[in-house]
Amino acid sequence: MSPVETPQAGSSASATGRMDTLLGRFTMYRLILLVLAALAVYSLLLEVLGWLTFGIPEMLAHLALCLALTYASNRALAALFRVRPHSESSLITGLLLYFLFWPSFQTLDVAGVALACVLASASKYALAWRGRHIFNPAAAGAFVTGLTGLNIATWWAATPAMLWLLVPGVLLVLYRTRKVLMATVFTLIATAIITFELLRAGMTAGMGIYQALAQRPVLFFVGFMLTEPLTLPPRRWQQLVLAAVVGVVFAVPYNLGFIANSPEAALLLGNLLAFLLGQRGGVRLRFTGSRRLTPSTTEFSFEPARPVRFLPGQYMELDLPHVRSDGKGRRRVFSLTGSPAERLVKFGVRTAEPLSAAKRVLLALKPGDELTATSVGGDFVLPRDPRKPVLLIAAGIGITPFLSHLGSGGLRERDAVLLLLARSADEIAYADELRAAGIRVLVRLADGSNPPVDFGAVPAGASRLDHEGLKALVPDIHSREVYVSGSPASVAALRRAARKAGARRVHVDSFSGY
Numbered sequence: 001m002s003p004v005e006t007p008q009a010g011s012s013a014s015a016t017g018r019m020d021t022l023l024g025r026f027t028m029y030r031l032i033l034l035v036l037a038a039l040a041v042y043s044l045l046l047e048v049l050g051w052l053t054f055g056i057p058e059m060l061a062h063l064a065l066c067l068a069l070t071y072a073s074n075r076a077l078a079a080l081f082r083v084r085p086h087s088e089s090s091l092i093t094g095l096l097l098y099f100l101f102w103p104s105f106q107t108l109d110v111a112g113v114a115l116a117c118v119l120a121s122a123s124k125y126a127l128a129w130r131g132r133h134i135f136n137p138a139a140a141g142a143f144v145t146g147l148t149g150l151n152i153a154t155w156w157a158a159t160p161a162m163l164w165l166l167v168p169g170v171l172l173v174l175y176r177t178r179k180v181l182m183a184t185v186f187t188l189i190a191t192a193i194i195t196f197e198l199l200r201a202g203m204t205a206g207m208g209i210y211q212a213l214a215q216r217p218v219l220f221f222v223g224f225m226l227t228e229p230l231t232l233p234p235r236r237w238q239q240l241v242l243a244a245v246v247g248v249v250f251a252v253p254y255n256l257g258f259i260a261n262s263p264e265a266a267l268l269l270g271n272l273l274a275f276l277l278g279q280r281g282g283v284r285l286r287f288t289g290s291r292r293l294t295p296s297t298t299e300f301s302f303e304p305a306r307p308v309r310f311l312p313g314q315y316m317e318l319d320l321p322h323v324r325s326d327g328k329g330r331r332r333v334f335s336l337t338g339s340p341a342e343r344l345v346k347f348g349v350r351t352a353e354p355l356s357a358a359k360r361v362l363l364a365l366k367p368g369d370e371l372t373a374t375s376v377g378g379d380f381v382l383p384r385d386p387r388k389p390v391l392l393i394a395a396g397i398g399i400t401p402f403l404s405h406l407g408s409g410g411l412r413e414r415d416a417v418l419l420l421l422a423r424s425a426d427e428i429a430y431a432d433e434l435r436a437a438g439i440r441v442l443v444r445l446a447d448g449s450n451p452p453v454d455f456g457a458v459p460a461g462a463s464r465l466d467h468e469g470l471k472a473l474v475p476d477i478h479s480r481e482v483y484v485s486g487s488p489a490s491v492a493a494l495r496r497a498a499r500k501a502g503a504r505r506v507h508v509d510s511f512s513g514y
Contacts, residue, residue: 023176028177028229033092039157040098046162047059062104084321090121100116100156113145115148116142133230135268136225136231136267136268138225158217173224182240182242187222194251195208229377235377284371285302286305287302287366302345308373312405313378314335314376316345318334319373340404391498391503392418395484406434417480418434422444424449467499483506483509
């Protein structure tokens with residue numbers, strides 16, 4: 001996806017819109033790295049204050065070992081397999097292992113941590129399918145290390161003193177990754193089972209819930225490991241089912257000989273289920289060309305090495321290695337604009353200045369250059385029942401997730417209205433495709449001019465489109481499912497307007513983190 005700023009959504013964005021815009025400056029991976037780094041610093045502060053009892057030398061040595069070994073082993077294995085190393089991912093893995101294993105100077109403990117670090121990096125290459133790792137690397141490294149007996153993961157991040165920063169950090173990550181509902185399902189199920197077991201042992205309900213959340217790794221597990229994007233199935237309902245299954249396996253005590261219940265075992269089972277449900281493995285994409293859509297937007301086309309399965313409205317994550325990072329990491333998410341039946345995969349991107357490092361990479365591509373698509377997902381899809389009327393609202397290049405519906409013909413069978421908000425007439429992306437869509441298309445321009453005559457006329461103006469204006473444009477909005485796509489600020493304002501206008505169900509797709 002790519003961001004768009006459009007004045008039609010108004011400057012008085014809600015707190016939600018401002019939060020989305022702020023967090024959109026970071027990719028989900030970069031945000032996770034920053035939160036984990038803050039937690040590591042916080043843990044050292046707690047040690048200084050006497051809230052932890054590891055010892056500062058042990059903690060610093062443990063942190064240095066985890067970061068150095070995951071970073072070095074990842075780069076060495078990447079060179080061996082002749083692929084580009086992902087340093088950000090290796091640092092996240094190192095920080096996770098820092099919180100999983102007990103800081104210690106004991107020889108066997110240190111050897112176990114070192115083994116876990118190397119195994120975690122190796123799992124990205126050895127336990128992978130078509131370039132995509134199947135299992136969470138930190139969990140895989142910890143699990144295998146536990147089988148050797150050298151060391152066992154204690155998940156010491158589940159310490160009451162850590163909650164003061166852990167809780168807001170987890171909430172921030174879950175909000176950014178849009179996994180709050182999934183995390184809620186897992187947390188409720190796991191907490192309920194753990195509390196029930198503690199009640200049977202004679203503990204009160206209040207203390208049982210406190211033990212589950214403060215002294216078990218429920219929050220750390222769901223915030224930083226279960227919701228890892230690369231090891232999740234593509235659809236929301238699949239993710240919710242996965243959260244429920246993993247919640248049960250996480251919390252129910254069992255012992256199968258050499259395997260007993262542990263967070264890492266539960267996560268690896270969930271990873272395997274997710275792999276079986278989703279687009280298995282990364283896909284190599286060969287760049288075939290680009291075309292200018294408007295003065296500020298460009299469409300990029302790629303030929304996949306093998307067919308890509310996706311539903312209209314879904315997105316694809318690309319790995320865009322670039323020399324000079326802009327602080328957002330290498331992986332970026334883009335809505336798929338082509339039809340699932342097409343040979344090529346296409347992405348519409350806003351390419352006006354100022355350009356991010358990732359956009360410069362895209363614009364610098366030459367025919368034949370290759371990139372890797374790491375995953376496909378998203379739930380911005382239309383209702384299964386074609387008789388359900390829909391209203392599609394796109395702010396600027398927010399039109400992109402709707403294009404695959406047009407190309408697949410899915411909208412021709414529906415009572416559909418598409419409302420496009422753009423700066424000016426020459427900023428209407430995919431104008432030819434919209435003309436041929438066979439549905440009612442309304443265009444509202446921010447510069448006060450009128451749209452081309454072959455589009456539905458909407459009263460122009462630079463003021464934001466409020467609920468009264470939306471109700472006037474689409475009087476039966478209460479009977480339609482509404483889909484809103486665009487920048488975080490635009491989506492927040494338009495969603496609020498749609499709700500006030502009478503819409504009962506509003507689906508959103510915020511273009512942030514690009």
